[in-house]
Amino acid sequence: MLRTELSRRASCSPETVRHYERIGLIEAPPRSTAGYRLYSTVHLRQVCFIRAARSLGFDLDEIRRMLVLARQPDAPCRPLDAVTKTHLRHIDEKIEQLRHLREALARILASCEGGKIATCGIVEALHGEDCQTKPNPSGFNHGGAHITR
Amino acid sequence: MLRTELSRRASCSPETVRHYERIGLIEAPPRSTAGYRLYSTVHLRQVCFIRAARSLGFDLDEIRRMLVLARQPDAPCRPLDAVTKTHLRHIDEKIEQLRHLREALARILASCEGGKIATCGIVEALHGEDCQTKPNPSGFNHGGAHITR
DNA sequence: AATGAACCCTGTAATCGTTACAGGGTCAAG
DNA sequence: CTTGACCCTGTAACGATTACAGGGTTCATT
Numbered sequence: 633m634l635r636t637e638l639s640r641r642a643s644c645s646p647e648t649v650r651h652y653e654r655i656g657l658i659e660a661p662p663r664s665t666a667g668y669r670l671y672s673t674v675h676l677r678q679v680c681f682i683r684a685a686r687s688l689g690f691d692l693d694e695i696r697r698m699l700v701l702a703r704q705p706d707a708p709c710r711p712l713d714a715v716t717k718t719h720l721r722h723i724d725e726k727i728e729q730l731r732h733l734r735e736a737l738a739r740i741l742a743s744c745e746g747g748k749i750a751t752c753g754i755v756e757a758l759h760g761e762d763c764q765t766k767p768n769p770s771g772f773n774h775g776g777a778h779i780t781r
Numbered sequence: 782m783l784r785t786e787l788s789r790r791a792s793c794s795p796e797t798v799r800h801y802e803r804i805g806l807i808e809a810p811p812r813s814t815a816g817y818r819l820y821s822t823v824h825l826r827q828v829c830f831i832r833a834a835r836s837l838g839f840d841l842d843e844i845r846r847m848l849v850l851a852r853q854p855d856a857p858c859r860p861l862d863a864v865t866k867t868h869l870r871h872i873d874e875k876i877e878q879l880r881h882l883r884e885a886l887a888r889i890l891a892s893c894e895g896g897k898i899a900t901c902g903i904v905e906a907l908h909g910e911d912c913q914t915k916p917n918p919s920g921f922n923h924g925g926a927h928i929t930r
Numbered sequence: 931a932a933t934g935a936a937c938c939c940t941g942t943a944a945t946c947g948t949t950a951c952a953g954g955g956t957c958a959a960g
Numbered sequence: 961c962t963t964g965a966c967c968c969t970g971t972a973a974c975g976a977t978t979a980c981a982g983g984g985t986t987c988a989t990t
Binding site: 931932933934935936937938939940941942943944945946947948949950951952953954955956957958959960 | 961962963964965966967968969970971972973974975976977978979980981982983984985986987988989990
Binding site: 677680681684685688689698701702704705706707708709710712713716717719720723724726727730731733734736737738740741744746747748749750752754755757758759 | 826829830833834837838847850851853854855856857858859861862865866868869872873875876879880882883885886887889890893895896897898899901903904906907908
């Protein structure tokens with residue numbers, strides 16, 4: 633099959649398929665006399681694998697490693713399991729971060745009372761306390777130009 | 782103050798400050814005779830605002846709009862409130878997505894029983910069902926090259 | 931036979947936010 | 961005078977994907 637059909641069956645764009653070949657994630661397929669890429673169902677399975685993993689949030693480098701592992705039917709699948717577990721931990725961390733962030737944002741939002749910008753809690757919150765006019769939080773300027781001309 | 786001091790007080794890198802100027806997020810400061818950028822505390826406040834908003838996950842385009850709003854003390858802060866609320870919704874959506882993703886991944890992980898790759902549920906799950914050998918999910922190939930030579 | 935439409939090829943640049951590099955100049959202290 | 965820390969500029973890298981320009985090929989319909 634040609635590139636567009638492969639991409640359609642794997643639910644991605646033709647450009648993405650070319651990209652995967654360019655970065656060596658899938659092998660370059662044979663070509664027709666006109667130079668067209670001729671894909672087999674083996675390629676299709678690989679691209680489907682990649683897309684499924686991408687949609688689960690794996691990055692292409694993780695996927696590259698997974699493909700190497702998945703290619704050997706007789707190898708133990710513990711290493712693949714390990715990659716997946718690590719990824720799951722990353723996702724848990726990301727969720728945790730977003731929760732904190734959500735909380736902070738909600739707090740800030742609550743401080744707005746619908747008045748003018750000048751008295752808005754959001755604006756104030758976003759200016760923080762640890763920057764401001766305090767000149768030199770931890771000494772620096774080790775030999776350098778003037779500080780404040 | 783010079784760029785490094787500004788960046789240190791705003792907790793970012795000097796390059797980031799230059800970047801913000803380049804994309805017009807902060808105004809270009811006056812220069813010393815040697816061509817050095819000379820920042821005031823007004824710039825500092827702006828960069829702090831930006832960094833605080835970034836750490837809450839706003840993108841630079843949202844921040845650009847917020848800066849315009851925040852600059853007018855007498856304007857009502859409802860528009861700013863709206864931007865923030867929209868962002869909060871985005872975060873909630875992202876958390877929800879990640880939860881789904883986490884669930885899917887955990888299910889897949891559970892299907893691995895520690896045997897060989899050939900029988901591993903992870904590999905199988907990642908190959909999905911909606912690609913495979915089915916040739917033409919929704920008719921296409923409107924006047925084009927051969928489908929399968 | 932000619933035309934149009936849908937595909938194919940290539941190389942390159944865009945996106946987002948940030949960092950890094952190269953190849954210079956400036957300034958103060960040792 | 962050297963060292964070191966900073967300054968300047970322009971440009972390219974990251975990751976994943978998309979977009980564009982400027983071609984060529986195949987097939988169906990006029």
